[in-house]
Amino acid sequence: MGHGGGGALSAELVAGLFAPAYGGRTLAGLADSAVLELGGARLAFSTDSYVVRPLFFPGGSIGDLAVNGTVNDLAMSGARPAYLSCGFILEEGVEMAVVDRVAKALGAAARAAGVEVVTGDTKVVEAGRGDGVYLNTAGLGLVPAGVDIRPQRAVPGDVVIVSGDIGLHGVAIMSVREGLEFGVAIESDCAALGGLVEAMLAVTPDLHVLRDPTRGGLGAALNEIAAAAGVGVVVNERSVPVPPEVANACAVLGLDPLYVANEGKLVAFVPRGEADAVLAALRAHPLGAGAAVIGECVAEHPGTVVARTAFGGTRVVDLPMGEQLPRIC
Amino acid sequence: MGHGGGGALSAELVAGLFAPAYGGRTLAGLADSAVLELGGARLAFSTDSYVVRPLFFPGGSIGDLAVNGTVNDLAMSGARPAYLSCGFILEEGVEMAVVDRVAKALGAAARAAGVEVVTGDTKVVEAGRGDGVYLNTAGLGLVPAGVDIRPQRAVPGDVVIVSGDIGLHGVAIMSVREGLEFGVAIESDCAALGGLVEAMLAVTPDLHVLRDPTRGGLGAALNEIAAAAGVGVVVNERSVPVPPEVANACAVLGLDPLYVANEGKLVAFVPRGEADAVLAALRAHPLGAGAAVIGECVAEHPGTVVARTAFGGTRVVDLPMGEQLPRIC
Numbered sequence: 001m002g003h004g005g006g007g008a009l010s011a012e013l014v015a016g017l018f019a020p021a022y023g024g025r026t027l028a029g030l031a032d033s034a035v036l037e038l039g040g041a042r043l044a045f046s047t048d049s050y051v052v053r054p055l056f057f058p059g060g061s062i063g064d065l066a067v068n069g070t071v072n073d074l075a076m077s078g079a080r081p082a083y084l085s086c087g088f089i090l091e092e093g094v095e096m097a098v099v100d101r102v103a104k105a106l107g108a109a110a111r112a113a114g115v116e117v118v119t120g121d122t123k124v125v126e127a128g129r130g131d132g133v134y135l136n137t138a139g140l141g142l143v144p145a146g147v148d149i150r151p152q153r154a155v156p157g158d159v160v161i162v163s164g165d166i167g168l169h170g171v172a173i174m175s176v177r178e179g180l181e182f183g184v185a186i187e188s189d190c191a192a193l194g195g196l197v198e199a200m201l202a203v204t205p206d207l208h209v210l211r212d213p214t215r216g217g218l219g220a221a222l223n224e225i226a227a228a229a230g231v232g233v234v235v236n237e238r239s240v241p242v243p244p245e246v247a248n249a250c251a252v253l254g255l256d257p258l259y260v261a262n263e264g265k266l267v268a269f270v271p272r273g274e275a276d277a278v279l280a281a282l283r284a285h286p287l288g289a290g291a292a293v294i295g296e297c298v299a300e301h302p303g304t305v306v307a308r309t310a311f312g313g314t315r316v317v318d319l320p321m322g323e324q325l326p327r328i329c
Numbered sequence: 330m331g332h333g334g335g336g337a338l339s340a341e342l343v344a345g346l347f348a349p350a351y352g353g354r355t356l357a358g359l360a361d362s363a364v365l366e367l368g369g370a371r372l373a374f375s376t377d378s379y380v381v382r383p384l385f386f387p388g389g390s391i392g393d394l395a396v397n398g399t400v401n402d403l404a405m406s407g408a409r410p411a412y413l414s415c416g417f418i419l420e421e422g423v424e425m426a427v428v429d430r431v432a433k434a435l436g437a438a439a440r441a442a443g444v445e446v447v448t449g450d451t452k453v454v455e456a457g458r459g460d461g462v463y464l465n466t467a468g469l470g471l472v473p474a475g476v477d478i479r480p481q482r483a484v485p486g487d488v489v490i491v492s493g494d495i496g497l498h499g500v501a502i503m504s505v506r507e508g509l510e511f512g513v514a515i516e517s518d519c520a521a522l523g524g525l526v527e528a529m530l531a532v533t534p535d536l537h538v539l540r541d542p543t544r545g546g547l548g549a550a551l552n553e554i555a556a557a558a559g560v561g562v563v564v565n566e567r568s569v570p571v572p573p574e575v576a577n578a579c580a581v582l583g584l585d586p587l588y589v590a591n592e593g594k595l596v597a598f599v600p601r602g603e604a605d606a607v608l609a610a611l612r613a614h615p616l617g618a619g620a621a622v623i624g625e626c627v628a629e630h631p632g633t634v635v636a637r638t639a640f641g642g643t644r645v646v647d648l649p650m651g652e653q654l655p656r657i658c
Contacts, residue, residue, distance in 0.1 A: 004453030021432035039370025047414035085376035124333030138467030
């Protein structure tokens with residue numbers, strides 16, 4: 001299960017098995033989406049499969065995830081998301097009303113994100129060879145001229161900003177899956193970030209890195225960036241926005257909020273001179289109201305993420321081995 | 330199971346559930362791929378999921394299918410296939426050697442087809458919630474200027490050409506799945522058709538319709554074209570190239586070769602004046618050596634496919650309800 005978790009085992013699978021098998025140059029970039037040229041257009045192209053359990057959860061559904069997850073991967077290249085494909089793998093016997101509800105959620109999420117589902121496919125497998133509905137979406141977007149956002153562009157001096165409260169998606173899924181209640185209802189943050197990225201790009205096209213910390217959470221995202229760019233990252237643990245209900249739930253469940261999945265947040269590496277303006281632009285947008293500076297990019301300890309703890313000490317934030325929570329997205 | 334079979338139930342699902350849920354205009358075109366404009370480029374975009382059982386079969390594997398199936402959907406719009414995404418859904422416990430073998434087959438097929446796998450994703454589900462490996466690929470291609478190939482362009486007078494022997498893929502899968510032997514080894518025709526379509530376009534850009542008769546076979550493909558264009562189709566049953574080993578296997582298995590899936594064939598609707606030249610171009614290509622004229626497009630019985638039988642009679646070739654063979658691709 002760890003190989004699907006977005007942590008070290010997933011990275012090993014891509015670097016050790018898929019990249020050599022496919023050859024080519026683009027997959028090795030390891031960004032959320034590939035950026036390529038076709039017919040004179042500069043395009044972002046990305047895919048994700050979705051196997052979340054349960055199909056419907058507080059704050060969203062597999063249909064919302066399938067749109068927002070792929071749209072966000074495109075947006076993390078600075079692209080304006082435009083078109084989606086969608087493949088359903090149905091388990092024999094799943095109720096048509098469930099399929100209909102998923103498709104309607106997907107359609108509504110696409111309209112909200114300003115993208116169009118233009119091509120699709122449906123396969124059916126026998127009962128016991130699936131789990132109701134699995135989805136895959138692939139997305140296409142247009143990268144504006146002058147925009148070059150990718151993990152390799154992080155440089156010492158960059159300010160690290162997160163767009164809001166972390167841990168909501170993973171905790172929402174776990175609370176409904178395990179039937180837990182934490183006093184306050186916890187909803188997934190599942191949302192499309194295309195508009196938020198546009199607002200940031202309106203301030204400056206020179207954003208260095210954007211990443212949506214999904215599987216593996218903020219901890220995995222920062223490790224991937226540090227490794228790709230050969231830089232160190234220092235996080236001020238006290239500055240990371242963890243809502244009290246997430247902190248409480250993580251304490252009960254034995255989870256570290258830094259590794260819990262988000263589906264409507266982004267982390268940005270921004271040149272120091274642009275950081276205040278970008279932060280202001282984030283906070284002026286409904287999806288970035290809780291944005292905060294959480295750390296900086298440094299020349300020391302390349303490839304390693306270090307947290308300054310609330311007590312003045314430091315600790316290494318490792319790449320998680322797998323996902324703490326299976327089938328989170 | 331029938332809803333995944335590429336027949337009437339699949340069509341009902343798209344028209345009655347997915348198209349209304351997503352809205353938009355492009356899905357309603359019901360071509361093998363969507364053709365769209367982005368950044369001034371005219372692109373074809375398509376997706377398919379692959380759940381074939383077994384993963385490896387005579388003549389190919391799920392990895393070959395995942396490349397060739399999506400590449401062919403692009404080629405059926407006249408596009409030159411360029412880029413693929415690939416999503417794996419792994420069942421917990423599948424051997425890494427199997428995943429590696431699938432990925433290598435996929436990489437080799439991509440190189441053979443002249444496309445690059447540029448973005449991917451891996452999810453893992455619990456044992457008993459999958460079947461080893463499911464794949465999804467989405468593909469991107471560039472549509473040459475002046476090319477407009479889609480089911481709606483079929484007109485009375487068009488000549489209907491098939492590029493070679495039908496039924497090989499479905500019979501190859503069934504023979505290995507059921508442990509049947511038919512004297513002669515039957516291999517899947519799984520192949521990428523981008524080069525064959527380029528050879529046809531070199532003769533004339535004015536091809537009206539191309540379709541690869543996969544799930545539901547030639548019978549479903551012709552019915553879909555007849556319905557989309559509001560034309561009748563007449564097939565001369567004696568002219569349809571059915572190899573004797575396929576005919577024998579179909580007799581044993583109780584199948585109609587017209588409905589058996591192909592993975593390396595195409596059917597073309599071509600203006601009468603271009604038919605001889607297109608047929609010659611097909612026959613000059615290794616993947617089109619067995620090409621044959623099998624019928625014509627007529628103004629009578631719009632939406633209906635009629636076969637002239639070997640005995641001089643006629644019969645209606647219905648859209649099949651589902652797939653005769655589940656999980657064929």
